[in-house]
Amino acid sequence: MMILAVCAAFAIGCTPTNSEPSRVEVSGVVTIDGQPLPTGLIHFKTVSEGAIDSMEIVEGKFAGQAEPGKRRVEITAYRAASGGTPGMGGGEVNYVPAKYNAESKLTADVSSEGLNEFRFEVTSK
Incomplete structure (x- = not known):
């Protein structure tokens, strides 16, 4: 009887659990100044x-x-710094204003059920 109890306790305590949060499909469109963000x-x-x-x-x-729930959304896009070439050591700058990334107030309610399609319209100013 003791062996059975020990085996049961071991099986319960060592059952693998999925610690990864569930994620759902999300998709959408991002425009900058009315044009698709390249x-x-x-x-x-x-x-x-x-x-x-x-x-x-x-x-x-x-x-x-993405994980379901109320999420803060940040958008970034980089291009060559003035006079540089992307990827050639000239440096790159994020040309999406901080109000859409580091200081973003954009949000998305990602639902665990149903369609998660979002549209974000940002401006370069």
């Missing part, structure tokens, strides 16, 4: 937990997975 990144953040789900933006479109 390339960039979109970040869905849960500030209180430090969770970040990032996706590439290509020709204004993004798709990927």
